[in-house]
Amino acid sequence: MIGAEAATALYAYAAVGPAGAALEGDLPVGLELIGDDEIAIVVERVSLDEFAEESLRENLNDRQWLESKARRHEEAVQALLGKTTVIPLRFGSIHHDRDAVGAFLDERRSEFRQALTSLQNRVELGVKAWLVERPAADTAAPAPTTGREYLNARRRARDDATQASGRRAEILAAVHERLLSLSEAGVLNGPQPPELSGRDEVMLMNAAYLVRIGDDRLAAEVGRLSVDEIQFELTGPWVPYNFVERVS
Amino acid sequence: MSSRDLSGARTSPTLTGGGPAPAQLADVLERVLDKGIVIAGDIQINLLDIELLTIRLRLLIASADKAREMGIDWWDGDPFLSGGRKDKSLDERLRRLESAAGLEDDEDRA
Numbered sequence: 001m002i003g004a005e006a007a008t009a010l011y012a013y014a015a016v017g018p019a020g021a022a023l024e025g026d027l028p029v030g031l032e033l034i035g036d037d038e039i040a041i042v043v044e045r046v047s048l049d050e051f052a053e054e055s056l057r058e059n060l061n062d063r064q065w066l067e068s069k070a071r072r073h074e075e076a077v078q079a080l081l082g083k084t085t086v087i088p089l090r091f092g093s094i095h096h097d098r099d100a101v102g103a104f105l106d107e108r109r110s111e112f113r114q115a116l117t118s119l120q121n122r123v124e125l126g127v128k129a130w131l132v133e134r135p136a137a138d139t140a141a142p143a144p145t146t147g148r149e150y151l152n153a154r155r156r157a158r159d160d161a162t163q164a165s166g167r168r169a170e171i172l173a174a175v176h177e178r179l180l181s182l183s184e185a186g187v188l189n190g191p192q193p194p195e196l197s198g199r200d201e202v203m204l205m206n207a208a209y210l211v212r213i214g215d216d217r218l219a220a221e222v223g224r225l226s227v228d229e230i231q232f233e234l235t236g237p238w239v240p241y242n243f244v245e246r247v248s
Numbered sequence: 249m250s251s252r253d254l255s256g257a258r259t260s261p262t263l264t265g266g267g268p269a270p271a272q273l274a275d276v277l278e279r280v281l282d283k284g285i286v287i288a289g290d291i292q293i294n295l296l297d298i299e300l301l302t303i304r305l306r307l308l309i310a311s312a313d314k315a316r317e318m319g320i321d322w323w324d325g326d327p328f329l330s331g332g333r334k335d336k337s338l339d340e341r342l343r344r345l346e347s348a349a350g351l352e353d354d355e356d357r358a
Contacts, residue, residue: 015285070277070280070281073280074271074279088280088283089285089287090283090286091280093286095289111285192274196274198274235271238279242283244284245285
């Protein structure tokens with residue numbers, strides 16, 4: 001430890017370019033740019049009390065802490081969306097000082113340059129599909145009066161469910177194909193479990209697509225999608241989180 | 249501050265001035281923790297790598313029960329993520345039906 005200097009560090013949120021001092025005005029209070037007119041890193045001074053090893057392990061398991069830091073990260077990368085091209089960095093990139101940030105910028109400059117070029121004027125749109133329970137779907141059949149009837153009913157229900165799930169898989173594959181044709185790239189992520197999504201409904205699809213800014217075709221298509229028991233949800237625009245590794 | 253306050257962060261003009269819909273916490277966590285270019289930071293990057301990998305596994309891939317076994321349970325007792333949300337009606341309906349039909353475990357007898 002080297003006195004007061006050791007108490008803070010710099011959290012690097014994103015690489016942006018073209019950069020320049022004019023962009024600083026669009027940053028939330030507390031954030032600054034380190035770099036030059038071509039590429040700069042969005043950073044914030046953070047306390048080592050929170051981000052040093054011993055605290056970090058605990059903090060990462062503290063939901064409120066994690067949520068507030070994740071939202072701050074989101075806010076930081078999102079702030080310059082539409083103003084320049086933003087390459088988000090992974091959560092928790094912590095550096096001792098400005099020199100260290102400058103050093104990794106120089107080291108990775110060609111990689112950032114390539115990503116900035118290929119993602120210029122692009123945003124990410126999220127598309128999620130939910131299975132919404134049809135109301136009173138099982139009240140048509142008479143209630144079983146014997147164990148055998150009950151078992152048969154359950155078997156039928158299971159067969160129906162298997163068929164329905166096959167149908168849904170086909171529908172969603174077709175939807176993904178369609179959305180890919182309206183975008184430059186797309187990825188399918190694992191569906192979020194209810195504990196994470198906060199919704200009772202089962203998530204069937206969790207996709208992200210890369211589109212040009214101003215190209216509304218995919219968003220319009222999602223708005224038109226209508227399938228009986230599947231509800232579609234559009235999120236974003238996001239900075240292209242899901243597409244930076246592709247180009248790096 | 250409750251997590252519901254935070255969940256509306258996207259709508260605040262001081263934050264992004266961006267999209268009209270509030271960003272769901274799940275969508276933010278998924279992106280911020282799991283995506284983005286990895287930069288080897290000065291501070292405990294090895295620990296971070298490991299922690300982030302496990303968080304990713306726990307949150308996004310493993311089932312909730314599995315995650316609890318692994319010791320991650322921060323959504324338990326949190327109103328935003330679990331309180332008043334868990335719908336047990338299907339389980340209860342099944343139990344009522346089974347009890348009405350005089351069955352405890354139909355799978356074994358089928």
